[in-house]
Amino acid sequence: MATNEHVRRSERGQASVELVAAVPFVLLLGALCWQFALAGHAAWMSAHAARAGARAELVGEDPKAAARSALPQALERRLEVRRTADGAIRVEVAVPLLLGRWSSPLAVSASARLGEAP
Numbered sequence: 001m002a003t004n005e006h007v008r009r010s011e012r013g014q015a016s017v018e019l020v021a022a023v024p025f026v027l028l029l030g031a032l033c034w035q036f037a038l039a040g041h042a043a044w045m046s047a048h049a050a051r052a053g054a055r056a057e058l059v060g061e062d063p064k065a066a067a068r069s070a071l072p073q074a075l076e077r078r079l080e081v082r083r084t085a086d087g088a089i090r091v092e093v094a095v096p097l098l099l100g101r102w103s104s105p106l107a108v109s110a111s112a113r114l115g116e117a118p
Contacts, residue, residue, distance in 0.1 A: 088113035
């Protein structure tokens with residue numbers, strides 16, 4: 001029985017060590033998932049802003065102001081709105097990094113065209 005007691009004592013802290021070793025990887029995986037979610041949100045919102053800009057142009061209003069008003073403030077920093085050769089409104093926004101305070105060098109864009117402008 002002395003050997004079983006000795007083995008149990010030597011493995012007493014093993015679970016704690018494994019947990020401490022695994023925590024950084026779990027946090028990194030969570031941060032990567034969050035970053036992908038932010039990129040998807042930026043792409044979704046740029047499409048929404050492009051549709052808003054196209055609607056504004058269709059009724060004779062400023063598409064850039066309409067696109068800017070359709071975006072949350074965090075995505076307005078590096079907003080680019082332009083008309084493409086085929087008459088669509090193209091909106092490009094920078095993908096925010098993790099906490100949303102910084103923007104990455106990556107950008108997502110979307111374009112929309114609802115019809116012929118008057």
